[in-house]
Amino acid sequence: MTSAGLSQIYAGPAAAQLIGVSQIDPRVPDVIGIAQYGVVYTSHKAKIAEHGGDHNEDRNVPILITWPGAKPGLNVTTPVETTQIAPTILELLGLSPSELQAVQIEGTQPLF
Numbered sequence: 001m002t003s004a005g006l007s008q009i010y011a012g013p014a015a016a017q018l019i020g021v022s023q024i025d026p027r028v029p030d031v032i033g034i035a036q037y038g039v040v041y042t043s044h045k046a047k048i049a050e051h052g053g054d055h056n057e058d059r060n061v062p063i064l065i066t067w068p069g070a071k072p073g074l075n076v077t078t079p080v081e082t083t084q085i086a087p088t089i090l091e092l093l094g095l096s097p098s099e100l101q102a103v104q105i106e107g108t109q110p111l112f
Contacts, residue, residue, distance in 0.1 A: 087103050
């Protein structure tokens, strides 16, 4: 797991326990990944930890994307730009990434 920059992944009851709320609480994120240096990244709207800067561990942020029908074990090992995340999600949703102005201008490609 450490090659992805994560030391631990929590989901379901484990995620609820980690943030100290009931499993049925709507604030429980689907997945919590713990970065190797103890930084917590989640899809939750509220900040629950600090990160940022020009350190290698701040610039190399792991991302986990899942969707119905996803092939298990897909791992993108090449460098990824954060600008590729939105076009990738749009494509997975069946929408055209080229509708984004930044994609039109920069030619940003989805991850897969």
